[in-house]
């Protein structure tokens with residue numbers, strides 16, 4: 242009988258995948274979405290782009306707030322780009338310009354980042370809930386939430402497992418970022434790194450969740466090494482969360498809700514303890 246081995250708090254397993262900029266989340270996410278894992282991915286960066294497309298409420302709020310600070314906030318009009326945008330809803334945002342307003346550790350940048358997050362994040366969360374519900378209804382045993390700011394936006398509370406992709410050397414992160422985005426100067430790249438919680442701290446936070454609930458994938462080596470480590474972790478997770486369990490939960494929604502609530506509460510407690518530990522360490 243497999244039931245006693247089953248983690249009793251699991252319904253459909255929500256794997257919260259995070260890291261910091263250019264530490265390898267997308268690399269892991271594409272491995273998870275490909276065979277043999279073939280897991281559905283909910284990508285916060287993709288949703289964050291969709292909710293600020295011309296014509297959306299997010300787009301209008303951004304133009305209203307940031308437009309007066311940056312005359313070049315929208316892509317320039319040209320032969321290929323009509324004044325009112327390709328579909329008459331306005332020209333798309335110039336993401337590099339907006340990035341320069343929000344990435345950095347100066348107080349003004351931090352304020353701008355908070356405003357942008359306040360516009361984008363609620364819409365992203367709504368999109369995520371819809372996609373996760375669709376995965377649940379399809380009977381998937383697990384779904385991956387690929388969220389760069391998983392801990393910062395406290396979405397980790399909704400996850401059965403958090404997975405952090407991290408590197409030990411800040412220089413590795415910076416080099417990979419500049420290789421991938423050659424348009425960024427070293428200063429731009431450093432500002433982007435500084436705008437996020439340190440990935441080593443995210444790794445500590447992840448491990449704090451305890452055995453089987455927090456997985457850190459160190460990505461200092463080759464892509465093959467990363468894949469091997471990921472495959473091994475997935476084997477363990479799948480063993481603890483078999484597919485039949487998801488179908489059982491789908492057949493009994495009240496039980497699924499009760500178990501999800503219990504898991505949520507466990508995560509809230511773990512998060513509170515983590516914050517208290519951090520505060521004590523900061524005072525010491």
Ligand SMILES: CC(C)(COP(=O)(O)OP(=O)(O)OC[C@H]1O[C@@H](n2cnc3c(N)ncnc32)[C@H](O)[C@@H]1O)[C@@H](O)C(=O)NCCC(=O)NCCS
Pocket residue numbers: 261262263285286289336337339340343354357358361362365388389390433436437
């Ligand atoms: C500022 C924007 C326009 C820059 O766009 P750009 O195409 O240059 O970068 P992209 O969106 O691909 O983001 C790259 C990485 O930057 C990091 N990042 C993005 N937004 C933030 C933020 N508010 N705080 C810290 N890091 C962030 C993430 O690691 C992300 O993966 C864009 O990042 C944005 O709209 N950010 C706000 C929305 C957000 O918080 N997205 C993160 C997931 S919800």
Ligand SMILES: Nc1ncnc2c1ncn2[C@@H]1O[C@H](COP(=O)(O)OP(=O)(O)OP(=O)(O)O)[C@@H](O)[C@H]1O
Pocket residue numbers: 260261262263264265266267268269286389417418420421460461462463464467
């Ligand atoms: N083990 C590795 N060895 C060498 N290069 C790698 C390795 N892992 C990832 N990379 C490269 O580093 C860059 C950043 O990786 P990736 O895009 O997966 O990071 P990310 O965490 O998703 O970044 P972002 O937060 O900006 O979306 C990519 O160009 C990727 O191909």
